[in-house]
Amino acid sequence: MATNKLNAELDRIFQERDRENMAPTIAALRPILDKHPHDPRVLYEVGGAFDTAGEGVMAKGYYRRALENGLHGDTRRRCFLQYGSTLRNLGDLDRSAEVFRTAREEFPDDVALGAFEALTLHAQGHMSAALGSVLTLLADHVHADELERYKPAMRGNAEYLVSLDA
Numbered sequence: 234m235a236t237n238k239l240n241a242e243l244d245r246i247f248q249e250r251d252r253e254n255m256a257p258t259i260a261a262l263r264p265i266l267d268k269h270p271h272d273p274r275v276l277y278e279v280g281g282a283f284d285t286a287g288e289g290v291m292a293k294g295y296y297r298r299a300l301e302n303g304l305h306g307d308t309r310r311r312c313f314l315q316y317g318s319t320l321r322n323l324g325d326l327d328r329s330a331e332v333f334r335t336a337r338e339e340f341p342d343d344v345a346l347g348a349f350e351a352l353t354l355h356a357q358g359h360m361s362a363a364l365g366s367v368l369t370l371l372a373d374h375v376h377a378d379e380l381e382r383y384k385p386a387m388r389g390n391a392e393y394l395v396s397l398d399a
Contacts, residue, residue, distance in 0.1 A: 239269065243278050255286035273304035277312045289319045310340050314349055321353045329353045344374050354398075365394030 242265065250258040259282050262275070269275045280295030296316035304312050313336035320329035333350035340346055347370045355363035368391035372384045380387075 239265070239272070240274065243274060247278065250282070250285075252285055255282055258282045259286065271298075271302050273299045273302040274308060276302060277304055277308055280312070281315060284315060284319055289323050293319050293323065310336070310343060310346065313340070314346055317346075317353060318349050321349075321356050326353060326357045330357060342373075344370055359398040361394040362398035365391040365398075368394070 243262075246258060246261045259279075262279050262282055266275055266279050276295045276299035280292040280299060283289070283295065284292035293316065296312055296319065299312050300309065300316070313332060317329045317332035317336065320326075320332060330350075330353050333346065333353055336346050337343070337350060347366060351363045351366040351370075354366060368387050371380070372387040372391065
C-alpha cells in the first residue's frame with residue numbers, strides 16, 4: 234500500500250472508531266499491521282487503539298516500536314505524550330519520566346507534554362517539582378494581562394520549588 238493510500242486508510246479507520254468499543258478498530262488495524270509491521274504510523278495507531286481500549290500493557294510496546302522505527306513530526310510528539318502517560322498509568326514512573334524528558338528535549342515548548350510530565354512528577358512524589366513545572370508552563374505560555382507583571386515571581390517560585398525535589 235502506498236504511503237498516501239495507507240495514511241488515508243488509517244484516517245478512515247479512526248474517523249469511524251467508537252471509543253466505547255475499540256474492538257472493530259483493532260480488528261480493522263490487524264491486517265494493516267500484518268502488511269506493514271515496521272511502519273511507524275501503523276505502530277502508533279495500533280498502540281493508540283489498544284490504549285483507548287484500556288489495554289495499556291499492549292499499547293506501550295507499539296508506542297515504543299513506533300518511536301524506534303522513525304515516527305516523526307506531530308505524530309511523534311503525540312506518541313511521546315501517550316506513551317509516557319501509559320507508562321505512568323501502568324506504574325512505570327521512572328520510564329515515564331525518561332520518556333517525557335526525551336520528549337521535552339525534542340519539543341521543549343510543547344505545553345501538553347509539560348503538563349503530562351508534571352503528572353508523572355506528581356505520581357513520583359515530586360510534588361514541589363510538579364507544581365514548579367506547572368508554574369513555569371503558566372509563566373511561559375499563558376498570556377493574560379493580570380499575569381504579566383507577576384511572571385518573574387512565578388518563575389522564581391517555580392525554580393525554588395523544583396530545587397526542593399532536586
